Amino acid sequence: MTTLVTPAVPGPGQDPYPSLQPGGAPSLQPGLLPGSVPPDVPAAGRPRGWWRRNAVWLVLLPIAVVVTTAASSFRVWAFWWPDGVHYESQRVALGEPAHLASEYLDMGFDVPERANTYVLRELDATVTGVEKVDELPAPAYGMPVEIPEGSVAYEVQLHFAAEPQTDLSLCAIALVSDDGTRYGEAAPDVLGNSNRCLPDGADGFVSEQPEWDVSSFVLVDPDATIEQVRLSFGGPDYLAVELP
């Protein structure tokens, strides 16, 4: 849209180029050198409207919005999605086995060869029973624990099957009541056990047998109605087991 700017046309008495014959080049406009391009003459009629003049930017605007949204969306998977246990990946009934598979970054605490590699944790988990108990068993370490006044205790029985040396750290077994309260979601449990998916007294956080059973104890409010068991390994996904 560059417009050539030409000097104002001098009056007829002050012709700056006296050597030129007036009228010698009839197509040349007054004030223009021979061979120069005359400026665009704006077409007569209505001027172009705002929408027409900004058409290019108006087309680019939605594209820019999409690009900026996509560029900042990395926060969703980098910060928000991995935080907390919030995604129900599977839902099964009590006694029904579930196959769990998820990738995690192994720090190599138990199996040094796996240090700093992404490992697929694969296991079959079955919640075989959830029942109220009158007393807690003796813990593997420390003093016996009594059920505190104003609480009831539930025993959650699980059966696991996995390749030996499967890492089960960050295992969380939570009971969810009908009002959404999550009981026992944080480690350690009431008996001081922070390794809840492995049998009592297990060394480290990896499995040793191809199949094993565990019992986990959870303190619950006396008036709560437990509807679901949640099994997770650090989140964000968890297995939901519906109780009848």
Place this chain on the structure above:
Amino acid sequence: MRHGRRRITWKGSLLVVGGVVAGCALVTTVPQETVVETPFVVEGAVGETLDLTYADLTVTEVRVADTLESFSEAAQAGGTFVVVDATWRATQGATSFVGAEITDAEGRTFWPTDQAGCSTSAKAQPGYAWHVTYCFDVPKDALAGATVRLARGGQTEEHAGQRRDAAGVVDLGISAEDAKTLWEATETVTTESPGYATARAEGSEE
């Protein structure tokens, strides 16, 4: 291009001035200090259970001591220790209770000490009541009319952690006369480590 045809119009000027006036009006008429940033303060007294939505809080006992003793350590107060026993019962999920602060009648604030087995924060899950002992070293003139403020959000940076969240404020019930007697008495309190509320009650009967 219409460079030569730009000019200030009444319509344009009105739009700009109107926008500025509307913005100023909004800022002056809407109260900026009482928006939802303010914590939802639930007030109560010693022995009363406060519903903070994420937990039930009870301040069970308030004591004053010159010396605190635990099984491994003893601590001497600069002023005097206000020992606040409280129980937390989480109601949603596993919760950390980070905020603990005493405010005196003048508005001065005192943060808890971790000497001699005292807690400065607590962690609890639903399904049980968890007992915690907080200890605050305060000067003589801070005792009368003091309140304790306990919450899951921290109190640093003007209670930033408690914004849009509930905080319990409990009057310690210390009158001016009480303050004088409490200051003069030389008491020693033996602190107990955090634990299930009832287990502790049984322990103290022995």
